Amino acid sequence: MAEKKDRFALISRYKKLIKEKNLTEENINIHIQQWAADSLIESYGIEQSYDLIEYYVGVSASPTWKWLVDNAHKVYDAKKIKEDDDVARRLLRVQAKEWLDK
């Protein structure tokens, strides 16, 4: 089980990001949702959970806490695909230059 302060801190970070994005707060019952936060932290670790939250709130047109905790694996996959693609594209750019110079 994750530490209590991490569970609440994760929800708190999410709420802060939502408020920055939408200028309104999302109503989350932290006493119930701390267990969803616990699952996230247990699955991905606290640092990666912060990253997932940041990524999700950044890309989703209408983010909700419920969708996030129900679909954290999708967020993780999408984020990983994006990161891997960024790396692959950086490499291809270098190779493309070499290819064009031949």
Next chain:
Amino acid sequence: MSDLEAKVLSAVLNDKQIHVLFQANPDTLFRTHKDVWDFVKNYYEQNSIVPTKSLLIEKFRDFQPVGEIGTTKHHLEELRIQFLEDNLRNALMTSAKQLNDHQPIEALNSIISKTSDLKRISSDVRDIDATDVEDASAHFIQIKELSEKGIHGVRTNLAGFDNYLPGGIAPGQFGILLAYPAIGKSWLAIFMAVQAWKAGKKPLIVSLEMTEKEVRNRVYTIMAEGYFSHRKLSAGLIDIEGFENWAKQHLKDKPPFYIISNDGMADVSPSVIRGKIDQYSPDVVFVDYIQLMNSNQGGENEVVKIKNISRELKVLAISSQVPIVAIASATPDNATDMNSVPSLGQVAWSKQLAYDADWVLALGRATGSTILECVFRKNRHGFCGEFMVDIDFDSGRFIYKDFE
């Protein structure tokens, strides 16, 4: 018909050229002698030799080989022509009857479906011998000559695209422009079509998403390179005399630029596009967009439909030797970064599109940005490079940018 079938089978027993039949895949052509052909085929597959005449006569008492006979290839061609004539006549008669019964839509669907089947059956596979150096050299010389004259592949005047696809959008190619909604796929396709037109080619745009007039507004905007505002063209806020003068200077004595729309109601399938290719003989076809099309084979679920369309467009590009560039949308979900460039796995409904395409150019644009990121996700004819285009959607200006 049965005579012709007997002649083909007799010819193959005589000259043993069974590979001619295998590569023509004639299963559908044999009707009265299907059992004899199946036996010959299975016998060959098991024994690697064509059965003897006497064995066939013994096995099929009603089969009588024809005495004086030509080559397998010759009689196969006769059989194929006869088969096409019979089936085409039947298809036309069925449609004529439906037309008489005041069922024009059924008549049209029936003829499209049957003729596309017939086209498939009657098409040859193509083969070359890779060790035939003379043939290869002649091909390279021809391509070089066409390229030097600027009449081979379609160039886009976007350095990145033209560098990574050095032969241009060449005859027989099937290309895909892939992006999430509202990125600028249609604009880029129209830009490419206009560049083809400026190079003296005849483009054909099949627009299932926009009206032909909206497409024409965009075409004029891009053609005029800043002379018109797209916003004003759309609102009819232009000086007609100025427009007509511009048209006199820029459109006169130029090749035609065909735009086809379906007014949102009619089904457009690859067979319809084939008809338009036959009608207009364009040099390049743009289809906007593939998920709004229908397959020749009618309505199935979306995945099967797109899979069929993909295959049918690919076959159409190869058989007509006209490049086809189709727009396809990518499917985002709630966790997709819409500011990114989609990957091949995100093609909506069917990945078959990505498999069939010669090249896939994925496009991405960040919210509010005018910079279009273009990434080759697949490229059979060059390198999977990437480039950027700065687009002014109002003036129709496309400025190429390279990644640093």
